[in-house]
Amino acid sequence: MAENGKAKSGSGGAYTIxxxxxxxxLKVFYDHWNGNKSDLWASSDAIAIATPPPSEDLRYLKSTALDVWLLGYEFPETIIVFMQKQIHFLCSQKKM
Incomplete structure (x- = not known):
């Protein structure tokens, strides 16, 4: 199985997660959220993480770190909404 963020060999350069x-x-993320919901997450029912467009001024973003840690890739101009039973990705149509 390919590591996150790596193209599979023989896949024509297609990226895989x-x-x-x-x-x-994802389980680590949800375990932390549920285990600390009232203390650290203000009893939230959803968490939205927005990643802005790439910028020279904003090189080390926590949102980008989460993208790479979770998925293996940066997803600029993306909002990820985590809910208890769903995850929604809102992305731009541009390819970077």
Missing amino acids: NLEIFSKR
């Missing part, structure tokens, strides 16, 4: 790594990291 390693579902095993994604699932494990």
Whole structure:
């Protein structure tokens, strides 16, 4: 299985997200959210993470770090909305 953020060999350069790594990291995220919901997350029912367009001024963003940690790729101009039973990705149509 390819690591997150790596193209599979023989796939014509297509990118893949390693579902095993994604699932494990998503579980860590949700466990932290649910375990600390009232203390750290203000009892929120949803968490929205917005990643702005690429910029020389904004090189080290927590939103970009989350994208790379969870999915293996940067997703500029994207909003990820985490809910208890759903995740929504709102993306621009541009290819970077």
